[in-house]
Amino acid sequence: MVPRVVFGRGSFNQLSEILSLKRLNRNAPFIYLIDDVFKNNSWISSRISLSYDDEIIYVSTKDEPKTGQVDKLVEGIILKYKERPSGIIGIGGGSILDLAKAVSIMLTNKGESKEYQGWDLVKNSAIYHVGIPTISGTGAEVSRTAILTGPELKLGINSDYTPFDQVILDPELTKDVDKDQWFYTGMDCYIHCIESLNGTYLNEFSKTYGEKAFDLCKEIFLSDDLSSEESQDKLMMASWHGGMSIAYSQVGVAHALSYGLSYLLGVKHGIGNCLVFDHLEEYYPEGVAIFKEMKLKHNIQLPTGICANLTDREFDIMIGVALSLKPLWENALGKNWEKITSPEKLKALYKKI
Secondary structure, eight states: OOSEEEESTTGGGGHHHHHHTTOOOTTSOEEEEEEGGGTTOHHHHTTOOOOTTOEEEEEOOSSOOBHHHHHHHHHHHHHHOSSOOSEEEEEESHHHHHHHHHHHHHTSSOSOGGGGOEESOOOSOOOOEEEEESSOSSOTTTOSEEEEEOSSOEEEEESTTOSOSEEEEOGGGGTTOOHHHHHHHHHHHHHHHHHHHTSTTOOHHHHHHHHHHHHHHHHHHTSSOSSSHHHHHHHHHHHHHHHHHHHTSOOOHHHHHHHHHHHHHOOOHHHHHHHHHTTOTTTOHHHHHHHHHHHHHTTOOOOOOTTTTOOHHHHHHHHHHHHTOHHHHHHHHOTTHHHHOOHHHHHHHHHTO
């Protein structure tokens, strides 16, 4: 679990005070990984106090985070600084938060980040790392995984060393998110809840968090106003609770298939989940019905024909990525999941997208 969290409007202003207690020495900088959409946004940058050799690195989130990207960032930091950084601070959406988690791990573990894609492969504790989400829904701020696309698959670095040491939840930072993106990341949270609450890994701990996040999502996305301060506050907490729910259980069919889309076609995670979930009535009938109601209420038009021109080999690649995520399928369908699903069934689902 994340040991320290601050919540509240304006809490981003506490960052300097929080970090001042964690600086190792003047040669050990804080490295800020920030979504490059904020590159010309003084509202964010002007509130960051740089001292000594501290550095801001603006990172494009046009593509999903990749293992090679992590390795390049780590190499650059090691070559540039005399000492290991005092900490890594991620400011942005799920992609930036996952990058920050992965970089903080790879600064203390040998080899390439692709070697740590999987469950509990990390040997050494990460350096101090802080997560500050600027969009709500992904749950990356609280999860024990850093999801990366590698040369062979899309899979997270899942470990007890992955979660942030400190998280700052400031709903004000989400005020400029456009409507479609707000919906897609919000639905990532909603789908977390559906897959967790309907999974075989469910326990009372994850159930409690999942039910609260599910109720908050319904309050937000079945209402007329997505942009109110109250909705921003609620979605930030729904994201946290949804992330806690899957941290103690697991996701399911939508995420497995979405990873296939992302790996082959570069489809962003939030919209990928929506594209898949729209066709999963067989697995989550009530959840899909509510999802369609939310989509209609806010006039969200999902892209179509994404998989229309794919070759059989390309379908096989996506299916291979999806089926490699065994814990997700076991959570969704039970220990005999391989007898319930099949490559042919997944191909038929992909063809609908």
